[in-house]
Amino acid sequence: METFIRGDFLEAKKWMEDNYNPFILNYLILFVFFLLFLGLFNDLLFSTFAFTVFTLLLSFINRYKHMFLGENLYPWDVLLYQQMFNLFPELIKEVNKGKLAIAAIGVVLIIATIIFIKKKIGFVVFRLSALKRLALIVISVVLIVSFFLFRSTPLKRLFNELQITNINWNQETNYKINGFLLSFVLNTESTLVFPPNGYGKENILNTVKDLENRLPAEKPEKTLTRHPNIIFIMSEAFWDPTRLESVPFSEDPMPTVRKNQVGWLLSPQFGGGTSNIEFEAMTGLNVSFLPTGSIAYQQFVGHSLPSLVSILKEQGYEPTAVHPYYNWFWNRENVYKYLGFNQFISLDNFKDATYRGPYISDKEVNAKIINKTESTDKPDFIYAVTMQNHGPYEKGRYKDDVKIKIDDSELSDESKYSLETYTQGVVEADEAFAELIDYYEKSEEPTIIIFYGDHMPFLGADYLTYKEAGYVKDEKWSLEEYQRMRQTPLVVWNNFTDEKIELPSISPSFLGPHILDLAQIEKPLYYRFLEEFSKQMPGYTTSVKNDADGNLYKDTPDNVKPLEDTYERLQYDLLFGKGYSKEALFGSGT
Structure with missing residues (x-):
């Protein structure tokens, strides 16, 4: 074994x-x-x-x-x-079909041998x-x-x-x-999540009362005549491969993202677990408080849950989820209903779509997004998850249509070919993003687009490509290396203001407050708390944490511990507990 x-x-x-x-x-x-x-x-x-x-x-x-x-x-x-x-x-x-056939034949022969021994030879068994x-x-x-x-x-x-x-x-x-x-x-x-210390109705209500006194609501300054469309693009495994400084690329694979990048998303995952990033971004909850390796959508979201979706829905938004893959994957068909989405556009809705490699192209996702915003009178909230650049990154996926080459590197052939395939996917994701920006620049509807990679790509067993490129060491990683292996590019773009925000390395859980501010929507108490927490610790994962000044930590520093304890208790109450805090944190409409 x-x-x-x-x-x-x-x-x-x-x-x-x-x-x-x-x-x-x-x-x-x-x-x-x-x-x-x-x-x-x-x-x-x-x-x-x-x-x-x-x-x-x-x-x-x-x-x-x-x-x-x-x-x-x-x-x-x-x-x-x-x-x-x-x-x-x-x-x-x-x-491998050959190995599978040999294994199947082997099983059949063993069963036949057992039957023969027992029936024909009369072998005495224990x-x-x-x-x-x-x-x-x-x-x-x-x-x-x-x-x-x-x-x-x-x-x-x-x-x-x-x-x-x-x-x-x-x-x-x-x-x-x-x-x-x-x-x-x-x-x-x-596998079981137990109540954190201090969890109980009286304690939770006291916590909420303290938050209400400390974080009063503030009406945002209104400059827009209508709510802007809010479009999330969670691009499959999107990352900046030029961060592998020892690898020479023939040109920049992501010029549009680089031009508009506002910071880095600190993903809680590497190489997989896409739905956990989605879970954090949509709910403001954090998987660091869940069992290591667990999938929140599959294990823990089994009831209606307050979310960015439900908040925007209360504001008159039409919420839609888009993912060009099976609707059952990661239990999305059920979870999206619990979060408040009105519609889920999944693989079954992508008829006659163009494929790039084994998956539907990113540009087809663009078409669904544009069609949705054009066909509704309400402001749209769209959470789109792409699929084109999903691994494994096999050689020849794009045949000879590879724009960027890698020359004279120290990489093995296995790493070189998988990295070239992956990078072509980055090129096409960037091109699709550029098309989306171009479209909404000309649109009369105010629109915000949030673009980021869910996690870094899995490029070979045991981090093969990253090690060959010298991006991480072969032995125990430093906090800087853990951070590098969790960061993906983050863009927050809009068509109604020239002001460009700058964000620190930030967890998906803390995107919500920034987006609500940009959309000029009043933040519920829970999102005001997330804003307070993120000012102290904007990057918060199990592997590595960072404060607003960029200092890195493995364990939460003492000055942030009280906020961390509050965060954990509120999350338990909303996800597993009795929901004592729900109405105060989100309002009676959630």
């Missing part, structure tokens, strides 16, 4: 030697599962076969999740079973009496449950004595040191 996941037997062997205690625990977890299989099937041959298939299947799922998203398999991923089934036809395209079989199943289940609930069992003490630590702040290191199975088990302690 570890050899397959790591891709190298010698690396797996070195892990076993250097991390003996985690290796033994991984082995014991597997052995207990084998005992369960034996108790269930009561047949040594078939139990061994079924257990082997189970082990290999887990390995395959983990490997391909890491390949596509740059993340390992987590306990909460079991909630994504429907998505996995829906996505299976797309994933199967990436699997069997248990009914009582012993029941005892084995019960013992196995109890042990498995103990593993997954180790916080409240004697296993917690065993883990402590063996110096086993759940490195949940760095899951890549966690899985490398503790191994796949043990890391998976350790992560179960983060």
